[in-house]
Amino acid sequence: MPQLQFREAIREAMQEEMRRDDRVFLMGEEVAEYDGAYKVSQGMLAEFGPKRIIDTPISELGFSGIGVGAAMNGLIPIVEFMTFNFSIVGVDQILNNAAKIRYMSGGQVNMPIIFRGPNAAAGQLGATHSVAYESFFSYFPGLKVIYASEPYDAKGLLKSAIRDGNPIIFMESEQMYGLKGEVPEEEYLIPIGKGKIKREGDDVTIVAHGKMLYVARQAAEQLAKDGIECEIIDPRTIKPFDIDLVIESVKKTNRVVLVDESHPFGGVASEVGFLIQRDAFDYLDAPVQRVTLPDVPAPFAKNLYDIWFPDTKQVIAAVKAVTYTN
Amino acid sequence: MAIIIDMPKLSDTMEEGVISKWNIKEGDAVKSGDIIAEVETDKATMDVEAFDDGVVLKIMAKEGEAVPLGGKMVIIGEKGEDISDLLGGDSAKDDKGSSDEKKSEKSAKSEKSEPEKSDSKKDFDPLFGDLEKSEEKPSEESSDDDSSRLKASPLARKIAEDQGIKLSQVKGSGPNGRIVKKDVESFDGASVATEEKKSDSKAPSMPVYEISAEDQEFKISQMRKTIAKRLAESKFTNPHFYETIDIDMKRAMEARTAMNAAGDVKISFNDLVVKACAKALRLHPKMNSSWLGDVIKQHGGVHVAVAVAIDDGLVTPVIRNADVKGLAQISAETKELAGKARDKKLQPEDWEGSTFTISNLGMYGIEEFTAIINPPNAAILAVGAIRDVPVVENGQVVPGKRMKVTLSSDHRVVDGATCAEFLNTVRKFLENPTTMLVY
DSSP: OOEEEHHHHHHHHHHHHHHHOTTEEEEETTSSTTSOTTSTTTTHHHHHOTTTEEEOOSOHHHHHHHHHHHHHTTOEEEEEOSOHHHHGGGHHIIIIIITTHHHHTTTOSOOOOEEEEEOSOOSSOOGGGOOOOHHHHHTSTTOEEEEOOSHHHHHHHHHHHHHHOSOEEEEEOGGGTTOEEEOOSSOOOOOTTOOEEEEOOSSEEEEEOTTHHHHHHHHHHHHHHTTOOEEEEEOSEEETTOHHHHHHHHHHHOOEEEEOSSOSTTOHHHHHHHHHHHHSGGGOSSOOEEEOOOSSOOOOSHHHHHHHSOOHHHHHHHHHHHTTOO | OOEEEEOOOOSTTOSEEEEEEESOOTTOEEOTTOEEEEEEOSSOEEEEEOSSOEEEEEEOSOTTOEEETTOEEEEEESTTOOOHHHHOTTHHHHHHSOHHHHHTHHHHHHHHHHHHHHHHTTTTOSSSOHHHHGGGOOOSHHHHHSTTSOOBOHHHHHHHHHHTOOGGGSOOOSGGGOBOHHHHHHHHHHHHHHHHHHHTTTSTTSOOOOOOOSOOOOOOOHHHHHHHHHHHHHHHHSOEEEEEEEEEOHHHHHHHHHHHHTSSOOOOHHHHHHHHHHHHHHHOGGGSEEEOSSOEEEOSSOOEEEOEEETTEEEOOEETTGGGSOHHHHHHHHHHHHHHHHTTOOOHHHHSOOSEEEEEOGGGTOOOOOOOOOTTOSEEEEEEEEEEEEEEETTEEEEEEEEEEEEEEETTTOOHHHHHHHHHHHHHHHHSGGGGGGO
């Protein structure tokens, strides 16, 4: 099976869908002439031409609105944000138009649109460029939110997203674009809303999405040396969330640690923690624990950033707390 | 005037006492003579009484907490009295304020405890706040708010319900004593084992062992701590030496049968050994001594302690002046003391002041063994089982009854010959019980 970088997997998904359906097009800052700020769309201008690979000005509200209008008129736009931190400038188009048009039109107007780009912190980028937006977008009815952590998942999910017919937030990470993983040559789709067990274990369930999957894996390896076997679930889709998979695992392990790149209040972990206590109350042997960012904007200084960002130590401490092995 | 009740000395060897139960709570009125608490010492569970009238102002040790000898247990005084000077430390600052501030003491406390907690975890998450911390703080403070509430994880509750286990009987190992899955499961194992034992009553001699692959750790009881400390000290400081002698028990058995024939008494072999040793100690007073560092104290009275095995340990209640007591009395006292020992009802006067100790494992079929001297005694006699052995009498091999006893002695106090003479006297008494009448 070929090894593809995360960026290549996303590119293949877009290329395949654009070849399959000529309604699909890509637009965003630097996606065409520059071959993509992170080289995700490398070579796509050459293949599909300037009508389907469109460079936009630095005007997120404007080109998000163009995307919404195009979708209303029967096209399938993929709107790339250089980072989701910049999507906030165009958020009115996403939340009030893309997310609500089908509802407000009584189902008469479809909204097949993908907003995609890197999300969350990626090193020392400062407070305004380091925000994890998955919980924010998941708050709004009408949007589906996907945050893949591996090339295989990214490709299969992006293809499903393009065919889904609904407004979708598709999140990536600057720090994951170079990650390699096996991606089959033949076509495949991954259903939206289905998580995956990425490591099996009996002692504790760790739910981790996006970059946090890697933090969780490192913690699990260290904990295995102490005889604690972690089951790691990557939900892959934040909304709709595959709570059934998590509940099934919790019934086996009786303990949960949620690892979330969001801030604590109202983050993804808050909602998942609530669902677990409601649906698996009688199976819990310890309170649900979570590892999140602190309730503080991202610091720029390296030493502070390292403390701010969730790491394996915190995951290990949380696992030890829920397994009573401190 | 408010007074502090300190941990009293409830046994001569205790260094700390564990509050096993408070009979009072803050705000209660107490009268002189009220039993305010039960305290587990190294030997027994003892009552602590109040010697003054007043109102309980502050309980300073929680149930289950060990308080050193002289440590603060509770403050009793007049209602509303300022006790800040008795509290000492930073808690004094808290209590200096108005009564309003006192009312909010509880919330103030918990606010205070959180930064302390995060300090201790500072090495990895100075920013991760109270949201996470408060979930699992092991602070004992919250537990005394509602100590009556049974804390158990939802899973533990469900397992207990499914298996008909009473959670109140399960000891929790989680934070704040929370009962978790592991606790219920291990409890279940124990009760299953008992049930098996019960159903197996036809063959009571075959104990049913619980098979568990899991390692377990048990909290060390006060008694265990004392045994560990005193016996290690004895074995490592007292230069022990050992002498074993084989005693013909034929006549002792005949004598015992004759004594018990009437049916109004039931003298045991152990009673005979106690009596024989007590008499022999009177004849060999050097054996009835203690090493006190600068002097050797030869005791005026002969007080023989008898080791009694109880759950998780042993105690050594004392038969006082055993040399002048009749066998019937020795027998009755031993039975009473052993019963009290098993019920943990022994009082300090029951175990203090022995001058010699006897440890008997004959009923387990142990042929011979060596015992560790019970300080401050100079010696201890380890008594083995009475065995059927072939003996040569008048050139003929005939069946005989023999019992081996081993004397462990403190060489600082006595020497080999002294002990040998003592042992020979014991042997003479047991081989011809009537000779005890002579002295």
